[in-house]
Amino acid sequence: MPLTQNQLRCGDSPKSVPAESPRVPANRPEHADLWVSTDLVLWRPKDPSFIARDCQINDRCYRRLDPEYFAWLKLRMHVVKDAVDAGRILKEAFEEVRARFNAMQAQAVAIFGLETLLEAVRGLDLDGYRPPLPEEWEPVKTPAVPVQRRAESERLARARALVDEIRDQALRLGWSESRLYACQGDDRHPIRAEYGLICYIGVDQRIGEVTRQSIELIGPPPRETRTRFYNPDVEQPWIRRTRPDVGPTQPRS
Numbered sequence: 001m002p003l004t005q006n007q008l009r010c011g012d013s014p015k016s017v018p019a020e021s022p023r024v025p026a027n028r029p030e031h032a033d034l035w036v037s038t039d040l041v042l043w044r045p046k047d048p049s050f051i052a053r054d055c056q057i058n059d060r061c062y063r064r065l066d067p068e069y070f071a072w073l074k075l076r077m078h079v080v081k082d083a084v085d086a087g088r089i090l091k092e093a094f095e096e097v098r099a100r101f102n103a104m105q106a107q108a109v110a111i112f113g114l115e116t117l118l119e120a121v122r123g124l125d126l127d128g129y130r131p132p133l134p135e136e137w138e139p140v141k142t143p144a145v146p147v148q149r150r151a152e153s154e155r156l157a158r159a160r161a162l163v164d165e166i167r168d169q170a171l172r173l174g175w176s177e178s179r180l181y182a183c184q185g186d187d188r189h190p191i192r193a194e195y196g197l198i199c200y201i202g203v204d205q206r207i208g209e210v211t212r213q214s215i216e217l218i219g220p221p222p223r224e225t226r227t228r229f230y231n232p233d234v235e236q237p238w239i240r241r242t243r244p245d246v247g248p249t250q251p252r253s
Contacts (some may be wrong), residue, residue, distance in 0.1 A: 034107055035062035038131055040073065040100035042107070054132045061134040067120035070108045072129045074121055077101050151203070156183065159201035166210050173212040174234050197229050213237065 033048040037060050045051055048064075055062045063069050080097060083089045108117055163170075163180050170180060182196035197215060201207070208216035208226065213236055219225035230236060 034065045034104075034111070036065050036069070036073070036104055037062050038073075038076075040097060040104055042100075042104060056132075056134050059134055061132040063132040065104070065108060065111070067108075067112050067116050068124060068129065069131075070105070070112070070117055071120040071124040072126065072131055073101065073104070075124065075126050155201075155203045156198060158203070159198040162201060162207050163198050166207055166215070169210050170215065173210065175212075175215075175231055176233060179231060179233065200229055 033044070033051075035043040035045070035051070035055060037043070039060070041060065041062075043057075043062055051064075053064050055064075077098070080089065080094060084091055084094045160181070167177075167180060171177070178196060180197050182194060183199050184195070201217060202219070204220040205217045208218045210216070212231065212234055214228040214230045217227045217229060219227075
């Protein structure tokens with residue numbers, strides 16, 4: 001989750017130990033509230049009064065530092081050190097983590113006192129302690145594209161590719177790009193003069209003969225039904241002129 005979204009989750013996690021630690025002194029120093037993540041990132045909010053004990057920012061979960069949480073972090077450091085000695089973790093990586101822990105430990109001693117922290121370390125049940133655990137973000141649900149719309153979009157893309165193959169030939173014969181490509185959206189619009197050839201090519205059709213008057217569309221085998229898309233911008237053999245000064249008209253049936 002990007003930090004720019006500034007997502008902040010506050011609230012005691014059901015996975016964490018309940019309530020506040022009994023070892024937290026009621027008269028702790030002013031501005032002593034310190035939140036620490038399990039990877040030892042420190043966070044001290046300007047106004048901690050509205051922040052709960054466990055607080056998640058993006059995918060990192062913080063807990064307000066108390067003696068028991070300090071003890072858990074310290075004992076975890078022992079586990080990490082054993083992994084370094086066994087060669088499972090690079091020493092350089094451990095040094096960075098240890099520097100973070102030392103910075104946190106210095107502040108913990110200032111807040112709670114060394115003796116309180118040592119007592120917490122001696123008494124902590126490491127296996128029973130539940131550290132702060134980040135909650136998984138719900139994935140953003142992408143609206144499902146209707147099957148019909150997706151199929152029509154794929155049909156249109158295929159039709160455009162077929163028209164690209166005969167484009168230069170059609171332009172030389174007198175077709176305009178508008179008559180070939182004009183389309184509003186992904187929908188087919190039959191029997192409409194303002195839509196181009198790509199709106200009329202079926203999903204299983206291919207382009208056949210290309211002439212000045214028409215472009216042939218051939219259906220799938222075995223029948224290979226043939227239809228024609230006519231160019232309304234040029235003369236057609238089925239249109240005759242009744243007078244020289246009058247535009248083309250269709251013959252009466």
